Amino acid sequence: MAFNIFKSKKTADTVYYNGKIHAGYTFSHVVDAVAVKEGKVIAVGDFNMMEELVDTNTFLYDLKGKYVFPGFIETIERPVMDTLFKEYIHLDKDMNAEDVKDGIENVLYEYDDNEVVFGYGYGDKTFEGFNRNEITSKMDEVETSKPLLIVHDNCLTCAYNSLADKIIKEAAEEEAVRVITLPYILNLLLPFDYETVLDEVEKVNDEYPERGITTVYNWGSPNFFDEVFENAVLSILNEGVLKVKHQGTLMISSKINSKLLGHLLSQLRAKCTEVSEYMMHEILYIELNESIGENDLAEIIECAVELNIKIHISCHCDEEVAMVYKVAEKVSMRGNSEFIFIFTEEETDISEHQKEYANSEYIRYIGKRCKSRRELFEKSKDTGEVIKQLTEIAASYLGLDELLGIIEEGFIADFSIFDRNPLEMAPAKFYKESAAMTVINGEIVYDEAREADDELYQMLSTSPL
The missing domain is CATH 2.30.40.10 (Urease, subunit C, domain 1)
Structure with a gap:
């Protein structure tokens, strides 16, 4: 050369x-x-x-x-979720309303110092058949003197108790807010302790460089979590001691109105333009599940293509992988090469139908994502292969292979x-x-x-x- x-x-x-x-x-x-x-x-x-x-x-x-x-580019670990792991009550999308109430009560003592009791991760089935008042009443059954707020797995809706409801309504009336949105509620109640989050992010800032990591891909984390994490990152940057870059995403885990998605993607593109050397947002992360059908996925992909934002899709089974290929056939990629990256939770067999498109210039099938950094090292034949995964290949995943990786x-x-x-x-x-x-x-x-x-x-x- x-x-x-x-x-x-x-x-x-x-x-x-x-x-x-x-x-x-x-x-x-x-x-x-x-x-x-x-x-x-x-x-x-x-x-x-x-x-x-x-x-x-x-x-x-x-x-x-x-x-x-x-x-080196870190694409395996989830720094946002790892950093905030202890700061919220972990719920599951398969829980029913009673499970959620019990789950909160079982760990409530761990959050005695928090001004707001905050949980995340319930699903569509949790309050199926409940109206808004019934949901609030169910949340009131949790014995706490504090505002209680839980956010849906899709990060589009939430539930809260009467105390939180009172705080939200009074603030909205005082501020003449006509439409109460989830971002408004989250910014009002501020469920995370900022100083605690800042301390944890500072640890991340110190630990990654010791491993040679210069860029971190913050994948698969709810958008509000991203904002909390990024505010701490910006504080560190303003102090002049940021030691690692951050590649953020917009996560979608349910069907979404195309106009709202377009608005969110436009915000993503404009986000942090003043510090783009250290914080980038050029990826739409889709967590496929039963709530996203073929037509929903097609609308989401079309919206991202229009704004030239690359797509990472996490699939959980062969059927979901097949759906991505089927939908991608119908959507005009407008000449965008390697626009969709497919990751799977487990090994999947690409069907004969899919093999026709396995080498598509628009789709790269990555397969099973390593569960941990240790797994990457253990499954690699030699260190050269490890370094290639951490540099050239990782850069291509992020659509940054003309800027990073060599x-x-x-x-x-x-x-x-x-x-x-x-x-x-x-x-x-x-x-x-x-x-x-x-x-x-x-x-x-x-x-x-x-x-x-x-x-x-x-x-x-x-x-x-």
Whole structure:
């Protein structure tokens, strides 16, 4: 592979040199330097040939023989749900009304410090046949002196007790709110403790870089949960210490009005434009279930295609996979290649009918998603395969394969850097290996040695004489 470093007369902001930089689409091509300008790679190759890219303002960083790979992308774990796991009561969509009441009462003591009792995850069958007053009465059976709010699995509807109902109605009347929506209720009652969430997100911000992760895909989390998580991320960014990028989604888990979906997708596209280098929202995540039929799925896909937002679909059985292929045949993709990515909860056999479309330029069948990071490492033949999954393949899942996943001219300068060569390790050993550094948009955001020095200084400065 040839690397032309003379295409541009720009001088670099930073040149990382004296390293073993795994550039391009193959790990076998190793160079010793990479030049960065405005967060993107402008040259890779021999440091001795980069003189014209260096001036008095260029920062030269000696890698001292470290091993450099594209920034790792986390697509397996669910940081939003993991971070907020302890902050709400977990309900199930198969629960009936009595199950929900009992489920809340059984764990109510764990939320004594919360100002609002908050649960999530009930389904369509929970209050089937109930009117609004009957739902409120059922919630009143839960013995609590606090507002009680539970949100449907689809994140479009909710239920609450009389105390919450009073607070909502009084606030809406005072603020002249004519239509009370779920976002209004959630923002009014604020069921999450912000300081607790911020502490948890700060832990995530510190832990991911240690594993070489520079981008995290926050998949399959309710939109309100995303907003709470992202507000904490923005606080960290405003303090100037954000160490990992976040790729968010819009999750749909039930049929939805096409106008509402279009509005939500437009909001998704416009979201966080001022901090797009660190927070991206370009994916619609569909959790297929019995409430979404063929026509519903077709409307959802058409809406996403119109706005050029990629789609991830989670299927739970062969029949759901077959439905996606059938619907995709009917919807005009308008030339969008690899627009739909199909993930499954279990291994599925693609039927003969589906095989005709398995190589469709519009659909990529991914199959079973790894349940954990450990599973990815255990099922991979070698560490090179692991790294490819964490870089090039992960970038393609997110529709960012022209920006992330390799170290090449024009790509974003996100790097994972190690003291020892991961390619010489077995996957099990690499699983425990810590990164020496991570780079985001060309800037060092994590340095293991520097952080160790800071911890030592902090310990010594706070120790009694």
